[in-house]
Amino acid sequence: MKFIADCMVGKLARWLRLLGFDVSYYRKIEDEELIELAAKEKRIILTRDHELIKKAEKRKSLKQKTLLIESEHWEEQVEQVLDHFKLRKKIDPNSRCLECNEKLKFLPKARAKNLVPPFVYEKAEAFALCPSCGRVFWKGTHFHDMERKLSRFVQKNKT
Ligand SMILES: [Zn+2]
Numbered sequence: 001m002k003f004i005a006d007c008m009v010g011k012l013a014r015w016l017r018l019l020g021f022d023v024s025y026y027r028k029i030e031d032e033e034l035i036e037l038a039a040k041e042k043r044i045i046l047t048r049d050h051e052l053i054k055k056a057e058k059r060k061s062l063k064q065k066t067l068l069i070e071s072e073h074w075e076e077q078v079e080q081v082l083d084h085f086k087l088r089k090k091i092d093p094n095s096r097c098l099e100c101n102e103k104l105k106f107l108p109k110a111r112a113k114n115l116v117p118p119f120v121y122e123k124a125e126a127f128a129l130c131p132s133c134g135r136v137f138w139k140g141t142h143f144h145d146m147e148r149k150l151s152r153f154v155q156k157n158k159t
Contacts, residue, residue, distance in 0.1 A: 001022075003024070007026070011077075017096045017101060020091060031051075078153060094139060105130075115127075115129075
């Protein structure tokens with residue numbers, strides 16, 4: 001399942017990527033262009049804009065391929081998407097590049113040495129590399145706040 005998010009739900013797009021989902025996002029994009037991309041790449045449109053949904057649903061291939069995001073708050077937005085598409089079991093945190101939406105590749109610690117600051121290399125537990133932009137991501141003490149939020153989304157799965 002792939003998504004495309006409109007400009008108004010950038011934070012939602014970022015968090016969905018963080019949870020491992022394929023989400024296209026452009027800071028500036030015309031409605032027509034977004035609809036075109038959604039149709040071409042078979043993506044579900046996430047938006048807070050009724051008009052955009054109306055326009056998209058006129059296309060046969062985009063019927064039922066939209067979701068109107070209800071809340072203004074990103075956490076509720078994430079919850080809505082996870083629940084609506086029953087995605088909790090598919091959550092795979094830290095598996096996708098936050099910048100370019102590419103799947104990350106595991107990076108052995110030894111190879112990360114010259115790619116991250118020394119304090120990160122010392123403290124982080126696991127590294128991953130984006131094959132597209134070359135950014136290195138890591139798991140470690142630095143990201144506890146973010147990871148606590150992440151795990152909340154994951155844990156709801158078990159209840
Ligand atoms: Zn990247």
